[in-house]
Amino acid sequence: MTDKSSTKKFAGTNSAAPSGDGRIEISNVTKIYDPGGVNVCAVSDCSFDIEAGEFCVVVGPSGCGKTTLLNAIAGFHSISDGEIRLDGDVLCSATKMAEPGADRMVVFQNGALFPWCTVLKNVMYGPSVQGRMTSHQARAAALDILRELGLSEIGDAYPNEISSGMRRRVEIARALINDPKALLLDEPFRALDALTKGVAQEFLLQAYDRMKKTVFFITHDLEEALFLGTKVVIMTTRPCRVRKMITVDLPRPRTYKVRSSKRYLELKREVFDAVHEEALKAFKAGERELA
Amino acid sequence: MEYDPASESAPDISGRGRSRGFSALRYKFENLFKSRDLYLGLFGIIAFVGTWHLLTGVLTLPRFEKLPNPVAVLTEFTSRHPVFGTSIYAPQYYLHILWSVWRIIEAFFLATLLGVPIGLFMGWKKVFKDYTFPILEMLRPIPVLAWVPLAILMWPGREAPIIFLAFLASFFATILNTLLGVESIDESYFRAARCLGSRPRHIFFRVVIPGALPFIFTGLQIGMGVAWFSLVAAEMLSGEYGLGYLVWDSYVLIQYPVIIIAMVTMGVTGFLFSLLIRMVGNALMRWTVREAT
Ligand SMILES: Nc1ncnc2c1ncn2[C@@H]1O[C@H](COP(=O)(O)OP(=O)(O)O)[C@@H](O)[C@H]1O
Ligand SMILES: [Mg+2]
Numbered sequence: 001m002t003d004k005s006s007t008k009k010f011a012g013t014n015s016a017a018p019s020g021d022g023r024i025e026i027s028n029v030t031k032i033y034d035p036g037g038v039n040v041c042a043v044s045d046c047s048f049d050i051e052a053g054e055f056c057v058v059v060g061p062s063g064c065g066k067t068t069l070l071n072a073i074a075g076f077h078s079i080s081d082g083e084i085r086l087d088g089d090v091l092c093s094a095t096k097m098a099e100p101g102a103d104r105m106v107v108f109q110n111g112a113l114f115p116w117c118t119v120l121k122n123v124m125y126g127p128s129v130q131g132r133m134t135s136h137q138a139r140a141a142a143l144d145i146l147r148e149l150g151l152s153e154i155g156d157a158y159p160n161e162i163s164s165g166m167r168r169r170v171e172i173a174r175a176l177i178n179d180p181k182a183l184l185l186d187e188p189f190r191a192l193d194a195l196t197k198g199v200a201q202e203f204l205l206q207a208y209d210r211m212k213k214t215v216f217f218i219t220h221d222l223e224e225a226l227f228l229g230t231k232v233v234i235m236t237t238r239p240c241r242v243r244k245m246i247t248v249d250l251p252r253p254r255t256y257k258v259r260s261s262k263r264y265l266e267l268k269r270e271v272f273d274a275v276h277e278e279a280l281k282a283f284k285a286g287e288r289e290l291a
Numbered sequence: 292m293e294y295d296p297a298s299e300s301a302p303d304i305s306g307r308g309r310s311r312g313f314s315a316l317r318y319k320f321e322n323l324f325k326s327r328d329l330y331l332g333l334f335g336i337i338a339f340v341g342t343w344h345l346l347t348g349v350l351t352l353p354r355f356e357k358l359p360n361p362v363a364v365l366t367e368f369t370s371r372h373p374v375f376g377t378s379i380y381a382p383q384y385y386l387h388i389l390w391s392v393w394r395i396i397e398a399f400f401l402a403t404l405l406g407v408p409i410g411l412f413m414g415w416k417k418v419f420k421d422y423t424f425p426i427l428e429m430l431r432p433i434p435v436l437a438w439v440p441l442a443i444l445m446w447p448g449r450e451a452p453i454i455f456l457a458f459l460a461s462f463f464a465t466i467l468n469t470l471l472g473v474e475s476i477d478e479s480y481f482r483a484a485r486c487l488g489s490r491p492r493h494i495f496f497r498v499v500i501p502g503a504l505p506f507i508f509t510g511l512q513i514g515m516g517v518a519w520f521s522l523v524a525a526e527m528l529s530g531e532y533g534l535g536y537l538v539w540d541s542y543v544l545i546q547y548p549v550i551i552i553a554m555v556t557m558g559v560t561g562f563l564f565s566l567l568i569r570m571v572g573n574a575l576m577r578w579t580v581r582e583a584t
Contacts, residue, residue: 076482100485112483116501116578129497130488158578178487 021052021087022181022214024073028082030239031068042068044239045082050182050231052087053212057225059275060235060243061282066218067109069240070184073216075100086181102126105175107185111167113159119170120146120155126178145177149207165196169203176207182214189224198256201227209253222271226264227254234274237282244274359548367548375546377537377553388556390532391522394450395564398457399511399518406465406514407507413466414473415499424470431463435521439528449529457522461514468510472503505579508572512565519561534560 031043042065050056058066072079073091075098083093092098100106113122123142127133133141146152151169154162159170168188175183185204189197205228208215219225225232226248234244248267250258258264323329340361346352348360370378377384413420435456442452476498484498526535534553541549573580 074482074486100482102486102488104486106482106486108479108483110479112477112479114480114483114498114501116504116576125484125497126487129484129490129493160578174487 023052024050025085030081032080041239046241055215055230057217057229058233059225065240074106102178103181105180107188109186123174184216186218364548364551377549387537391534398454402461406462410466410469413470435460453525456525457518460517460521464514465510472506476502
């Protein structure tokens, strides 16, 4: 159990498939929705790469197609053109839809902890349905990960008995126990108040520093993007493509104090300039606010 | 020995869960007597019976003169030698209750056993729903009483048609609510389940069923209500035992207080069944029961 080579993993996780690097390549992806014969081009010829273990934050105006991109990676819907690769293997292309799987764990915008399962059962869910652990082992692993993330107190509570900030943390724990290659988060802290959000962000950073998984994180909060990300990808208004990429060279591990550093303020300025123009365009185009 | 967190905390967790459920129940019970609701409810019942007595026993207004007054009903009900043979001391009375209860149980269990899986399957497989939903929506609005002739033609004897009629109404309510329950499950739970590596059977047993459970139990409550409704109608038409039969028989024999006794008994029995379903539901759906703290 005390294998020194697996320090990146949590104690309880031992997936059957060896965890790969988790490099995601998005090449020339186009997605056209076709509701009732009206073509809506949500993503158009979008390309960028996410390095293995990189914390990539995608920002862009509402309705620009960020969720569309994430859903394509997760395997919830198809793309119209281009391809997305994970560690060199084609995940999805114009002719192939990705299968959802435990190598790409999604944390949903509105949260999707099963309300009918206790926190512990939620965290155990992945390992036990994948059949790679007995239920006894899954329970032990879940207890381990909850303890490491400081959540052991609430193991037998139901999701509606804990705060929304706690729920987001549990959902992240439920994802991490599967030892995924990549973690996909779609505006996970959107509904949290400012204080809870700060704590939840630090929680995610701690988990990231420990696991070094590839992270694909969507937000429209620029401060959040800078605080969390290694790379910030700024999207254009619909159709979605990359407008600008900024490398956030702030040192890790980061705490809230980083937000008052000089470098942070410089980067913030750079990002705001780039985003402001896009926001203005989106506003003029009268884009409906989308969740 | 390696430290094994599972062996240590497993019993702890289940134990805490159970005591929490129990203490919540005791808390509720203790508060019942402290709260105003109970006394207001009692007052409502007393006022209702008082008005009834005033109308039928004291004033004997024209439209109410034939109705039995509460004193006569209570006298009959508590008498050791009841004039019309129906009281808490008469074995006959309990026989009627038992017959009705037994029929309800048969009809309701049949409806649940068939209705819940069909409803789950309709919500789970689109193709199955496409085949079955139009038939369901065509048959469902037909009042149960319209089924009486067919029920008698179709089923032999006296018992089977009665149970069939009680079953039918309950069956449709159960299917429909179960189906709605499955359709009410948020898409993101299905996505999360697939993401976590579920196979179809996992999604069915771990997402579809628990997700639909609140609606299923609403459906069972409604199903129990309509089963009583149809049962009484069926017992009035044909039968020699049962509360519905008792109501009708007492009317024919001009034993009016017995009508009221049978009616109140139906009300109380129906309420108890409803309560039972709710309790089973709450026990199965611990996540919807908020802790009383
Ligand atoms: N299922 C769908 N059918 C048709 N259009 C859609 C659908 N989902 C999203 N869209 C459209 O695609 C665009 C991008 O949506 P989305 O990816 O959710 O944006 P974001 O997450 O960046 O706010 C929006 O303009 C939206 O109207
Ligand atoms: Mg979105």
